[in-house]
Amino acid sequence: MPELPEVETVVRGLQAALPGKRILDLRLGKTDFIEDPAALAQQLPGSRITSVRRYGKFIIVDLESANRNPPELSLLIHLGMTGQMVTCSPEVPSPPHTHLFFALDDGRELRYTDIRRFGSIRILTDVARKMLLGGLGVDPLEATQEEFVAKLHARRARIKALLLDQHVLRGIGNIYTDESLWRARIHPARLGANLKHQELRRLYHAVRDVLTEAIRLRGSSISDYVDSAGRPGGYQQRHRVYQREGKGCFRCGKPIHRAIVNGRSSYFCPSCQPAPRLRGRRRRSLPGRSLAYERCRSSSNK
DNA sequence: CTTACGGCCTGGGTGC
C-alpha cells in the first residue's frame, strides 16, 4: 500500500536511475486502467527523462522530446494499492500482472506491475498536471506547525478522515494515519475542531516522526510493496498498531482494538487513545448513558 | 459549503 514513505522511496530510486535516459520503446499489457494508452504509445518513445519527483502519493516523471511541441510533458503515476515501478534487466522474468514495459537506452527496462490495477498512469502537459494536482493539500513534511494546527482545528470532521483527505494533507494513507494517531495518543474518531492545540502539536510531530522514520526504513511492505529495485521496505516491523488487533499496546500493554472509522479499518489503543464522548445533541433520555464509543465496537458492517 | 457514507474497481486469501 504505497503511501508517502513508499512513494518517496520509489522516487528516490528512480531519480537515481532514470534522469538522462531515453525511452526507446513502450510495450503494453492490459491497459483498461490507463485513461489513454494510445497517448502513451505515441508520446513516450523518443522521450528523454529529465527528473523524477513525488507529489503526495503521485510519481511525476518529467520528459522532454526535441521533436514534439510542447517539448515538455510528464508522466503522472499513482500506484494505487498494488502498483510497483521497478527497473531491471530485460532478462529478468517479469512478475505476473506487469502491464507496462519501458525499454531504456541503457539496455535496462522500467516496468509497471499492478495486481489490482487500482493505479493510474497518464501523460500530461504542465498545465494539465497542475490542474489535476492543484487541489491537493500541503505535504505533511513541508507544512509548518502553525499551518498544520490551523488547518485541522478548522474542521469538524473526524481526525482520521482529515489525515486521510488528500485535499487537506497530501500523501498520508491508512497505515500512517493510525501509526501517527497512536503516537500522538489521539483517538481516530475525535473531531479536528475538538482537539486541543497541544494535541494538534503532538500530532504534527507524530506525523513527521512516523513518516521520517518510515522513509528511513524504506517504507512498509505489507503485501505487495517493493521499491524501484524490487526490494521490500522495513517499517512494517516498527508498526505499533496497524494490523495488531488483540496484541499488546507498546505503551500500556492493553490489547489494540480495530474499529471501522470513516469506512476504514482503524487500529488504536483504547486506553492510550481515549474515545470521544458520543456525538452532540443526542435524544435527551438515553437509557443509561453509554460513554463507550459505540462505533468502535468492531463488527457492525457499515 | 461541509460531512458521512456507500459503491466501485480487482484479485488474493480464507474458510467452508
Added chain:
DNA sequence: TGCACCCAGGCCGTAA
C-alpha cells in the same frame, strides 16, 4: 477440489 465471500485504498457521487 472448488467456490463464495471478505477485504484492501482511493476516489467519486449522492444525500443530508
